[in-house]
Amino acid sequence: MDWSKTKSIFIIVFLVLDIFLLTIFMNKIRESNPATLEQTSFEETLKAANIKYPPKLSKEPVKDAIISASTKKISEKDLEKLDDQEVNAVNDNTINSTLKDPVSISDNFSPAELKEFIKENIVNGEQYSFWKYSKEDQTIVYFQTYQDRKIFNNANGKLILYLNTDKEIVSYKQTLLENLKESTGKKKLVTPFDALRFLVENNEIDNGSEITDIPNLGYSTFGPIDDYQVLAPTWHFIVEKDGKKEDLFINAVEAQIVEITKPEIET
Secondary structure, three states: OOHHHHHHHHHHHHHHHHHHHHHHHHHHHHHHOHHHHHHHHHHHHHHHOOOEOOOOOOOOOOEEOOEEEEEOOOOHHHHHOOOOEEEEEEOOOEEEEEEEEEEEOOOOOOHHHHHHHHHHHOOOHHHEEEEEEEOOOOEEEEEEEEOOEEEOOOOOOEEEEEEOOOOEEEEEEEOOEEEEEEOOOOEEOOOHHHHHHHHHHOOOOOOOOEEOOOOEEEEEEEEEEOOEEEEEEEEEEEEEEOOEEEEEEEEOOOOEEEOOOOOOOOO
8 A cells, every 4th residue: 555645645635624624613603693703894994994983882783763743833822932032933834033132152152051042032942952053154053852862954843043243142043843753663773883884885984084972863854745754763973084073874774874964054
């Protein structure tokens, strides 16, 4: 017997067997936990792209409900509650008001400054939450909320305060949603981690960017039907690069990018 040939055959046989067993083992790992492998791969992608994100970014699935709402028709009774203002309603669902006594804000404005003003001088003021102060546009924007979650830039649920050059609030425009309620049954939502993956894979986030905080869950318009609206749970990401911040939104039900336009500028 040629021992050297036999030895080579045994080595080849055992090598093939090892490869076969290793393949079976790896397949079982993938079958048992494919999400973990996918997450690990995406984490490596983020690292390579130098995209930073909060370490506590959730990968656990949650459930939440789609909500519905209707546009509130402004009544004379609503307007009677507003003192020290010159008020009129436009198209039955918009309040335009001029303050008789302008309200000043500080140079280092904080939303806390206007908490009492909003509560006391705005119809259902407790339902609004601060969004942004634009020195350039001379506006302070609030979005209506549902259970303390913002309804992002909905034309029928927004409050815009207008300032003069002396940093005084002189007028405002308000719209309001009503009859907000949850649909029956809760839906499984896209996790914040998977929402981030979707944004990166669709080139919405540049290399070298940073997700500055844990994404907030709010709502965006899912389907308007006349004065009736359907609002879907939506993740809000704040992305920063080179000192510039950008707001990005993902429909948490269908994993779709939501275009939230900038608030309108008016005089």
